[in-house]
Amino acid sequence: MRAPLLPCYLFPYILVSMSTFPSLAIVGLGLMGGSLALALKEKNRAQKIIGITRKRATLDAALQRGAIDAASDELNAARDADIIVLAAPVRTILTHIHNLKEIARDGALILDMGSTKRAIVNAMNQLPERLRAVGGHPMCGKESAGFDAADASLYQDKIFVLTPTERTNECALNTSHALAETIGSRVIEMDAARHDEIVAAVSHLPYILASNLVATVDDFADGDEMVWQIASSGYRDTSRLAASDVTMMLDILLTNSENVANMMRAYSRRFGELADLIYDEDEKTLREMLERAARVRREIKI
Amino acid sequence: MRAPLLPCYLFPYILVSMSTFPSLAIVGLGLMGGSLALALKEKNRAQKIIGITRKRATLDAALQRGAIDAASDELNAARDADIIVLAAPVRTILTHIHNLKEIARDGALILDMGSTKRAIVNAMNQLPERLRAVGGHPMCGKESAGFDAADASLYQDKIFVLTPTERTNECALNTSHALAETIGSRVIEMDAARHDEIVAAVSHLPYILASNLVATVDDFADGDEMVWQIASSGYRDTSRLAASDVTMMLDILLTNSENVANMMRAYSRRFGELADLIYDEDEKTLREMLERAARVRREIKI
Known part of the structure; x- marks a missing residue:
């Protein structure tokens, strides 16, 4: 069911897991997206993090806390990113996936952090073959939401579920594993339906x-x-x-x-x-x- | 519905709340009874605490931790106590109330810590007129049970419900209030049915x-x-x-x-x-x- 192996834009796992992630866009800077940005910054493992959300106040707060390097209120800003992480409510993620068909650069990896996976994996399967995509769900909810609640240690010792899609190749899976492990999570791979x-x-x-x-x-x-x-x-x-x-x-x-x-x-x-x-x-x-x-x-x- | 005012064996509230409680029997030394004993000992507010439970190991542990002054595996040992606190599952408390009709001394106060109050208050209403009784329920459950889980601070800042019975007079109520407040609780009085x-x-x-x-x-x-x-x-x-x-x-x-x-x-x-x-x-x-x-x-x- 995996996509045919296109030339891998990113590094093989052994290199990915030891090296710095290239340019990363995080769409949605609430509890999940904000904590991801803070965790990557704390470990100093991302070359550049672009924060994308419609709320100007959140962008300002994220810049001020040093969670992101650049800020934008438009999805277009994900254009140059090697990895695009979607951290929003599920139906917003579905819209983003649709819009990224045109926006994302060739070979870019789209990873999401939505709480249900079937609808998202279905949408990812519709992406053009030039893109990579993996479904993700870190098991670390809180009843407090928003960037103010974000915390670099949120993912530490938590399970991070990865669900492969038809746009997942080995390189995309390796990169997703490495990202989850970098922020302290333990990965479990499973089928979206299960x-x-x-x-x-x-x-x-x-x-x-x-x-x-x-x-x-x-x-x-x-x-x-x-x-x-x-x-x-x-x-x-x-x-x-x-x-x-x-x-x-x-x-x-x-x-x-x-x-x-x-x-x-x-x-x-x-x-x-x-x-x-x-x-x-x-x-x-x-x-x-x-x-x-x-x-x-x-x-x-x- | 209160019992006719018999001569009050204990002191009026102002004295009770400031003074040391007289001889006290605690029947059941689990989380609730054990914590009560430890709290009273910590505040040094009981002249003598008699611990009563069938398990010899619990009595030994309570003596060793200094929670009680005397130990017995028979309800009879409550004979000389001025205050008898029943800290057991509800249906065990009902049996104890029945048995205390013969055992308790004239004017003794029986207070319980059971989790439901109607059946207990009904049983207390059947006690001879020479005895006093007040229903009690501290709102501080834990899923860990037993004397090992007992903790002197369990009742601190917690609600302690008191339900008057036909064997409650002002003196009995004052004494019960004072006991609950001594261990740090805030008292709410209410009807057993409510x-x-x-x-x-x-x-x-x-x-x-x-x-x-x-x-x-x-x-x-x-x-x-x-x-x-x-x-x-x-x-x-x-x-x-x-x-x-x-x-x-x-x-x-x-x-x-x-x-x-x-x-x-x-x-x-x-x-x-x-x-x-x-x-x-x-x-x-x-x-x-x-x-x-x-x-x-x-x-x-x-």
Whole structure:
């Protein structure tokens, strides 16, 4: 399924992983893009970083913090870049990929940091053969967004998923590996479809659970402040994701709606069983179900 | 509904809050009872603490850490205590209350730290008139249990709910307030029925959500280790409560099953609506629902 091997614009892995990255454009300077720029600058591993975002204030802040060398509010500024990293909500990334068909230079590598991968890999497969593209997703979300939250250590010891496309050749994959490892991540390669199933389970479902918990408790509280005073660390942690950036989450849910709906159905079925067991006070079966979850949860190292 | 004012065995509030507590028995030396003993010892505010639990190893550990002055594996050892604190799973507390009818000395104050309050307050209402009793619930759970996890600072800046009973007079209430404040807590008084409704929403529902999340993802993963590698901080926090002590949680759920079932029904209704909106890709309504939860969650200070 990989693209035919064109002459590799970049170096082979052994050189890439030891050398300085050439000119790099980062499109989107929020938590993810901003942290990437800061991490590369801290390691002094990029010849030149061009920051691209529509918000002038963000560009100014990024220049001032030394995260980028040049700033632009137009995608056109990615024209001369050897590597173009797209760090935006998924549907914005899809638009960027489309627009880069004309803009990107021959042999340029396009790598994204979007939270779902099937739609993006499909769009990357439509790129002209003169371009390279790899899907990427670093597993290090935070509920605080924006460049202000950016942090050079965000990617340290985190998983960075890479999903090959029809525009991925060995050189593009090597370069992507090297970039992820440079900022401290550990790479896992997988198919875009499998990635989207997995994140529906371990990331999108938890977000929906948290959001729905907050709304349900808010309905119940109905203005009674006492309810929030009684809420303690259990509620705090279980509901944390509800504060995530909604525009980003909508892009995620709507580009992964089938997997998310499937996971929600599976969740609902088990939830209904639990409710019946509690209502019927079936202590034995209830204990078995809760013990199983407790055992699995205690074994997980995150 | 309060008990007729019998001669107050203990001091009035102003004296109680400034003075040393008399002889105190703590029944159950897990996270809650153990932390209470350590906190009182650290402040040097108890004349004598008798630790009571069936596990010899826990008694030895508590004696060694200086948490208690005397140790016993029999409830009978609470015979001479002025204050008896019950720190055990709810249904064990119910048994202790029943047994203390014969054991406790005239005028003794029985205070509990159980996680649901209606069943306990009902049991306290059946105590002989010669005894005092107040329901209590400090809002500071952890998923790690046992004396090893005990910590003198556990109650610091945490809410301590007190629920009056028919065996509560002013003196008993004052003493309970003073005890909670001594260990650093802030007291909220409320009706047992309201307490149980609120904790069903902010504590028991989050536990069920977490436990069911772990089981659903474990079903989905079906042995594929990749799934757990992709799981990140969002999954970690949303699922944390699933590791709670199951025996304690079963006592909680089964002594509050009606409220928990009601909250689960309310949650399910909204969850179904969300699933439909995602499946139908109704972005506008979905955005409104998610924005509301994000706004509410960001406002909460926990």
